[in-house]
Amino acid sequence: MQDAWIFDAVRTPRGRGKAGGGLNTVAPIALARTSLQAIRDRNSLDTSLVDDVYLGIVEPVNEQGSNLARVAVIYSGYDQSVPGVQINRYCASGLAAVNMAAAQVMAGQARMTIGGGIESMSRVPMGSSRGAWATDPQVSIYTKFVPQGISADLIATKWGYTREHCDEIAVMSQQRAAAAWAEGRFNKSIIPVKDDNGMTLLARDEHMRPDATVAGLGKLPPAFLQMGESYGFDAVAQQRYPEIEQIHHVHHAGNSSGIVDGSAAVLIGRKDVGDAHGLKPRARIRSFASIGSEPTIMLTGPSLAVDRALSLAGLTVKDIDLWEINEAFASVVLRFKDALGLDMDRVNVNGGAIAMGHPLGATGAMILGTLLDEMERRDLRFGCASLCVGAGMGIATIIERVDA
């Protein structure tokens, strides 16, 4: 087996995912192009070396539809020999794209690959692609489908995370993200998005609320109360978890991930190919795993994915120096930390999606880049990025800096 190395990772800033948001005027394919061109230009990359491009998109319809990855490759001016494929593993798509791209290199079937993702949530809203899981009654009833917010509240109820615990996580995310921006910790990877005339549209994550406080967040109304109580979803969740008397609705707009636009890309390849073309390997992909778990509680898969990735790498929790867990909801972070016995000092040290937002298809690739940047800054060896995923999946990728 070949080793797969990360040569570079870039991301756009995240724009508020609604009309008036910084990236709302940018077509999804143009957002993808921003990251793909940056990968090419920063590395003076001969794109004909790229044997495949995976892009995660969670709502692959309308202007994000068809196979945006291949068309974005052409549209970015890559060599026409470069193929592309769009993938969807819900919220893990960006990291799944990286893993699949790495797998081709590991299997000896590719020299260089790119994994990344794009989501313009302001232009192709969540739920646009619908699908059988939520809207075919045969399927939704069989699988006991509930919206993710209900799952997040179910996790909080089951493990006793209160509204205050969740709001503390939210405030921590905001403060850490603000500090990271203030210290320029993201500068290495952020690619400002410009319009066709060269005017900068967005250079900084714009979803953040650095002055958020637990007391302030306490005033926000629960987001999933009506869905749970009036639309029947609490009852559905309780039929899977009948030991629960009542679901406590603790999540709201302020302690859940933000709805944003953005894209990201990670350049992966064989070390010898990189050497031959003057590319410096930054980290090795040690192992990765995707798993499935109980789909109604849905969001407790990350720790299981981590277990599997650790065992594939022959490592233990203690070996990992730094963690990124996608902040889909505060309770996901709390459960991940508790399930693995982690200290928050090593988890999401530069904030996460509660502060900066979660552009569904891109986030996985974004947090892997954020992890690598911070590992380099702190000179650490092992890092792990993980995300909770729709329908009960989980994903984790372990990377290792070799010169650390």
Added chain:
Amino acid sequence: MIQVLADNDGVVTLLWDTPDKKQNVFNAEAMTALADALAQANAIEGAIGIVIASGKRDFVAGADITMLQGMASQADDVPALYAGVGTLSKLLRDMEKGKLPVAAAINGTALGGGFELALACHRRFAANNPRAVIGLPESGLGLLPGAGGTQRLPRLIGVQPSLPLLMEGKRLSPAEAKAAGLVDELVEPDALLETAKAWIRTKPSPQQPWDKKGFKFPGGSSEDAGVANMFMVAAALYQAKTFGNYPAGKAILSCVNEGSRLDMDSALEIEKRYFVGLIRDPVARNMIRTMFVSLGDANKLVRRPQGVEKLKVTKIGVLGAGLMGAGIAYAAAKAGIDVVILDTTEEKANGAVDYATKIEDKAIASKRGTEERKATLLARIHPGIDFAALRGCQCVIEAVYEDRAVKADVTRRAIAVVGGDAVFGSNTSTLPISGLAEASSHPDRFIGLHFFSPVEKMQLVEVITGRSTTPATLAHALDVVTALGKTPIVVHDSRGFYTSRVFGTYITEGISMLREGIKPALIENAGKMSGMPMPPLALADDVGLGLMVAVGLATQRDLGMEAPINPSTPVLEVLVHKNQRTGRRGGGGFYNYDGKNKSLWAGLATEFPAAETQPDVQELIERFLIVQAVETARVMAAGIVDAPEDADVGAVLGWGFAPWTGGPLSYIETMGLGKFIAKADDLASRFGERFRPPTALREMAAAGSKYYA
């Protein structure tokens, strides 16, 4: 059966008038007759269109239940089921695709297949007949409209408005049906046929909107985002409401969701597929039997002794104006019967009038009642304290406090006035009838009439014969129940009779689970998921924990060593004696109460610590149903109830025993006697002898016999 009447102007009327029957219904014969009539009409030279009309008071009442039962009993022959449901579906499809326009002249009630026939017509005219109802009530039988109803209704009025009509089987008046778009025109009854014919004479297009190119669903099809999201919520609400126990709702959702993406012919295939799925499901078979056939038989008094002249009920007496007495008085007055209601003071007796006033005022407020009806009804209730007023009553019902001495006293005073002329009914729920009858000088006329609370809502009356009750008294008692508009089951005297005895096992089981260390929320959710109307601990709080302790002590006192071991007693004692928690009326029991909200008392976790491992909810659901079914089997074995139909109807109507099962005996038979006995024996070895099936059931299993032949 269906006459083909051609007018000179080319309008052909198909007059459906089934000979020797009160109503037109769809069965094999009727389908053939309709096919023939349509063929004849189409063959008439110069025919310009067809009006389908009824020669009965009603249009078409639906499908022949016997036919549906027949289909349900051949669940293994899938091709035959497809052929069965396909016949009418295809007949109606051919009709709407034919060359002649067809109008429905809906003169009265059009339900189920009857309304599906109208839906397949190109225009629907309904007589403004306030007695008529229109709708698709198949879900109440565990089925769905299988002749295009799930496809044509949403295409006619839109997906969202059609779902409650299909899933809840709502019945609309003709005026409501017009407002909802189910019929096109509302016509005065004597102008109905002519209006329909006049429309045909305009030579309208014989093409349905949904067969026209570019047809769009009103409000959008499942392909539209709003409708798709609605299905997401509708599926959750279905589960919240039914716990998945009633497959018809799910099948209807899917018929509409999937069918609305397809053309009509493919959509009808989808509908047939789900119909066949439902009719193969024991839920439909059991619900049809219990909720339709057996309930109908009970209302027809099939258990009434033969050769006894029918009792004409015009005046009854009620002793005791408490909750039950007032409820019985209200039911009587509503049924047009004069009722004398006595209590110890005028004020107490007047309580019955207040009770009736309250119900009627509520009905008026929600536009279900009128001032006139209220006045007529109240005028029939005669409160007082003088037993002499009972003179002339055909029946006296005693509904005083559950105390033998008090009951004996009022019985003697009433009998002194009415003697042996009137049926004397006791509304006791627990005290053996034969003992109470000893207070009467006419024990042959003494019988138990166990009403359920609230009387105005609960349909069942458990009629209990005592040692001396004569067949004539039973016959007359059944006549009284019918006159009150209620459904009777016949039960023989014993402790707890039938319903109270079996119902109690459900609560007891829930409470004993607590003692085993099962989490209270798990117990309660399992109760709900089993299909029982309330979870056991909440129900115990409503019954009253103090009362349950008292009843337990009384049983112990009466039976001594013979009293069955009640595993809930130690738990109740902890609640009532140690913690002074006596139930809802006492301010709290298993739950804390805060206005409309309630939550499980946190102290349960310390008094009954949760076990390390918790059982699967399915096991608890089975325990709830099996413990009741075993007790019902014992009741049958002891000869307390004669007819399995009465046992099942009484269970569903009396205490809401999981209606999806069709009743405890249907539940046993659906599982199979052998498997049921094995499961019950296993539960008995783990949790106690209360699960041990009676010998009689083992003998039935060994002999290969069943409750329902």
